[in-house]
Amino acid sequence: MMNSTPDDKPAPSRSAAVVYNPIKVDIDAIKAAVTVLENETGWKTTTFHATSKEDPGAGATRDALDAGADVVIVAGGDGTVRAVAEAIHDSDAALALMPAGTGNLFARNLGIPLDDLEGAVRTAFTGVDRAVDIGLIDIRDENNALSKHAFVVMAGLGLDAKMIANTDDDLKKRIGWLAYVSAIVKALADSSELHVKYRLDSQRARSGRAHTVIVGNCGSLTANVLLLPDAAPDDGFFDVAVMRPQGVIGWAQILGKVLWENGVLRRIRGGHFLTTKDVRALRYVKAKQLTIRLSTPEEIELDGDEFGKAIAFKSRIKAGGLTVRMPQAANSSQH
Structure with a gap:
């Protein structure tokens, strides 16, 4: 608004x-x-x-x-x-x-x-003010210490957190986001899974396995990759992506959904009618709160920064909790 x-x-x-x-x-x-x-x-x-x-x-x-x-x-x-x-x-x-x-x-x-x-x-x-959502997250680290933080884009476990941990900071300064490419390759080579107990909103607790879990307030990544197609920074919800690829076919399904369906079809008039249902390798869900407990400590990232290893976290959306100044032209385009 x-x-x-x-x-x-x-x-x-x-x-x-x-x-x-x-x-x-x-x-x-x-x-x-x-x-x-x-x-x-x-x-x-x-x-x-x-x-x-x-x-x-x-x-x-x-x-x-x-x-x-x-x-x-x-x-x-x-x-x-x-x-x-x-x-x-x-x-x-x-x-x-x-x-x-x-x-x-x-x-x-x-x-x-x-x-x-x-x-x-x-x-x-x-400019004019726009109320957008902000993610609040309580992280319990591998030493059982609790810290409280916020994020505005995404929080993640698995692939993206390992990618960030593997990125060479000096290389990133020299060539920008392309420095993430080699880090992605290293992260993809890691076939270990996350074993989690999780609860969405007030639903009952469940157990599961995943390669990557991303909690997003926004949907687009670097290079205009649309990871979370239904995410909006002011809808009062997180968009959660769970990746569970099994081998080459699983990764092909994820790439097809993210690069082709999200990146191309959803951006053309009527293209959403050509998209497919969720595949097992990549599932989406909306929630206002997500609690996760891990069987072993795992790397966690917030908005592209490392935050060490977590054994558990509780994340919740604060709807309209952050006021951002926008250009006057952006206000006109909203009407």
Whole structure:
């Protein structure tokens, strides 16, 4: 849902903050663009807060909120966006995106332009607010310690978590998302299965096996791959994908569903009538809450970042729990 105005405060009372990853952005260019919009709109002086290896964004965001920011501009990749969203979702502030990462999946799924610095700053100061969902997750690690987090794109066990764990960070800096290719090959070579006990919403607990479990708030991946065709960031539900391939045929079924049916047929007029039913190798389900307990610790990822090994997690959707600043043009296209 879109609000027609940024907020109810008069311009001189409004202020923005920029939380930025100093490794990925040109902060001088950002400051220059912000100054232009400050002068144009009459907002207060913007504050700037750098992330670090020790603080990927949550602490910087709390500093921004303590400074009175009405809008927090996130200049970084999906990991920075996730950390900021985790800190901001309980506040009255809006989040504005300035994509500067490898995947920029949250921005892609929301239809926000990726390479437009001035446009991103203008959206932060003059855009409209959109309420979107945010995933909240409690992770119990292999040492039985509990930690609480949030995610805006996807959480995953199995293939995607192993892929991220196998990705060379230096290679990713040099060639971007193509660095994931070799990591995918390594992950596919791992034939081990997840043995899980799970509960969807208030249904009874069940047991099962899977190669990969993905809990998604958004549906599209890097290279515009549509993994979760019915996912929407504001429908109040997770879309859960369970992959259970058996050999080459199983993987062929998954690739056919994801690349051909989701990637081609569903994107052409009337194409959804040509899609097939779920196959055993890939099942989809919608839910508001998912609890999983694993027989052995497994790698888990949130929005493309490693979060160690988990023995269990409980994830729930917070419908409309995050306010994102959108371009004015996006508001017009909603009507």
